[in-house]
Amino acid sequence: MNTTILPRIPPAVAALGEAMRGWRHHLHAHPETAFEEVQTSAYVAELLKSFGIEVHTGIAKTGVVGVIPGKAPGPWVGLRADLDALDIPEANDFDHRSRHPGKMHACGHDGHTAMLLGAARYLAETRDFTGTVAVIFQPAEENEGGGRAMVEDGLFERFPIESVYGLHNWPGLEAGRFAIRAGAQMASYDIFEITLEGQGAHAAMPHLGRDSMVAAGQLVGALQTIASRDTNPLDSVVVSVTQIHGGDTWNVLPQSAVLRGTVRAFSPEVQNLVERRINEIAQGIAATFGIAARVRYERRYPPTVNAAEPARLAAAAATALVGEAAVDTSPGPAMVAEDFAFLQQARPGAYIWLGAGPGRLGCLLHNPGYDFNDEILTLGASYWVEVVRRVLGEAKS
Ligand SMILES: [Zn+2]
Ligand SMILES: [Zn+2]
Numbered sequence: 001m002n003t004t005i006l007p008r009i010p011p012a013v014a015a016l017g018e019a020m021r022g023w024r025h026h027l028h029a030h031p032e033t034a035f036e037e038v039q040t041s042a043y044v045a046e047l048l049k050s051f052g053i054e055v056h057t058g059i060a061k062t063g064v065v066g067v068i069p070g071k072a073p074g075p076w077v078g079l080r081a082d083l084d085a086l087d088i089p090e091a092n093d094f095d096h097r098s099r100h101p102g103k104m105h106a107c108g109h110d111g112h113t114a115m116l117l118g119a120a121r122y123l124a125e126t127r128d129f130t131g132t133v134a135v136i137f138q139p140a141e142e143n144e145g146g147g148r149a150m151v152e153d154g155l156f157e158r159f160p161i162e163s164v165y166g167l168h169n170w171p172g173l174e175a176g177r178f179a180i181r182a183g184a185q186m187a188s189y190d191i192f193e194i195t196l197e198g199q200g201a202h203a204a205m206p207h208l209g210r211d212s213m214v215a216a217g218q219l220v221g222a223l224q225t226i227a228s229r230d231t232n233p234l235d236s237v238v239v240s241v242t243q244i245h246g247g248d249t250w251n252v253l254p255q256s257a258v259l260r261g262t263v264r265a266f267s268p269e270v271q272n273l274v275e276r277r278i279n280e281i282a283q284g285i286a287a288t289f290g291i292a293a294r295v296r297y298e299r300r301y302p303p304t305v306n307a308a309e310p311a312r313l314a315a316a317a318a319t320a321l322v323g324e325a326a327v328d329t330s331p332g333p334a335m336v337a338e339d340f341a342f343l344q345q346a347r348p349g350a351y352i353w354l355g356a357g358p359g360r361l362g363c364l365l366h367n368p369g370y371d372f373n374d375e376i377l378t379l380g381a382s383y384w385v386e387v388v389r390r391v392l393g394e395a396k397s
Helices: 017-029 038-050 109-126 146-152 212-230 268-288 308-322 340-346 374-392
Strands: 054-059 063-069 072-082 130-138 161-170 183-186 189-197 237-245 256-265 292-301 304-306 349-355
Touching (some): 017 038, 017 109, 017 374, 038 054, 038 063, 038 130, 072 109, 072 340, 109 161, 130 146, 130 374, 161 308, 161 340, 161 374, 189 212, 212 237, 212 256, 212 268, 256 268, 268 292, 304 308, 304 340, 304 349, 308 349, 349 374
Parallel strands (some): 072 130, 072 161, 161 349
Antiparallel strands (some): 054 063, 189 256, 189 292, 237 256
16 A cells, blocks of 8 residues: 555454455455356355344345444445456466456455455444445446346335445555546446348359448448547547457358447437447448448446535545545546446445555456455445445434
8 A cells, every 4th residue: 555645444444354355365266257146145145144234135136235223223325345256267376366267356346345344344343323234245247237137126125225335446546545526437338239231152253242341341440430520529438349250261251240349428318329320330331332230239337427415425435534635536537337327326326446556467457367455455444434424424322
C-alpha cells in the first residue's frame, strides 16, 4: 500500500485480515463460473452461519443473502459482492492457484467475497447500527447477468432493501485510493451477431457465387463509422467486432460468414442509434454484394449509474478511511460494464472502485497472471463497515 495513505482500519477489522486472506485463497483455488458457484455458495453460507447470521440460499440458483439486524429496527441496506470466476486457464503457480482447469478468479471476485465476509462477521459481532444489513453474494457477474437474475428472483421483495452498494477492486489505481462518480460510472454492454448469407462457389470462379467473405471484410470497416460518423462525438461509444467466422478450406468461397462483437455506451438513446445503424449498415453492405444479412442485437447490461445521495455517502465513507486526497470523486467513466446496474435500476445505489495497485507483475483484470491484492482486504471490509455506519447510523441507546 502507498506509504502516504494511512487508512483508519478499525482494530477489530484489522484482526480479521488473516482470516479474510485464508478465505480468499480458498476461493481463488476453487473457482466456479456463472450459476455453477455451488461449492463457493456453500462455503459462503457456512461461514455466514458460523458468524451467527441468518442465511438465505438458492436465490438465482447460487446466490446467498445474509441478514444482519442491528440493535434497533430501521431501514435496510444491501451490500453486494460477486461469487463467480472466469473461463481463463490460470498462468500463476503460487500455492493458492486454481485447482479447476480452465477456470480462475481473474477479476478478484474472490477478494470481493472475502471482504464482504469479513465485514459481515464484524457487523454480526457488533450490530452497532439501527436497521438491517443484507449482505448479498450474487452469482454470474461475468457475461450472464446474475444481478438481473437476483432481482428477478425477488431480491427486493424478499428483503426490503432501500439502497444498495457495490465495490470492485481496480488495478491501475493506487492501492488505498478510492474512485466514484455520481451518474454513469460504467457503460452498457450489448452484443451483436451478423450472419452474411452468400452463395458458396469454387474460389477460382468467384463470379459463379456470391462472396460472403469480401462483404464481411467491408462490414468490419463500415461498422467503425458508427462511432466516428453517426454518434455525437461527445457521446462515448465503442463498437468492437471480436469474432469473424467463415470458411473451412483453401479453395472454397464459403456460403456464409458470421461476425460477432460488442457495443458499449452510456445511454439508451445511443444504444438505440447503434442498434439501428448496425442493421442499416449490414443490410446496405449485403445489398451491395448481392447477399443477405441477418442481425441479432441483444442488450445485456445497462449502464452502471450511481444515484447522487448513495454516491455522496459512499465517497464520505471512503474519505473517513483514507482522507479526502485519496478519494477521487470525478474519475473518468470506464467502458467496461457491471451487472450491479440491475440492482441500481431497482434501488438507488453506488458502486465504488477500490485501488488495487499496479497488479501482480503488472497483470490487470481478466489477465491469466492476475491475483487479487490481499493488502486491500481490510480496507475493503472497513469500507463496508463505514458505509453501514453512515447509511444506518450507530445504534441509539
Ligand atoms: Zn470481470
Ligand atoms: Zn469483476
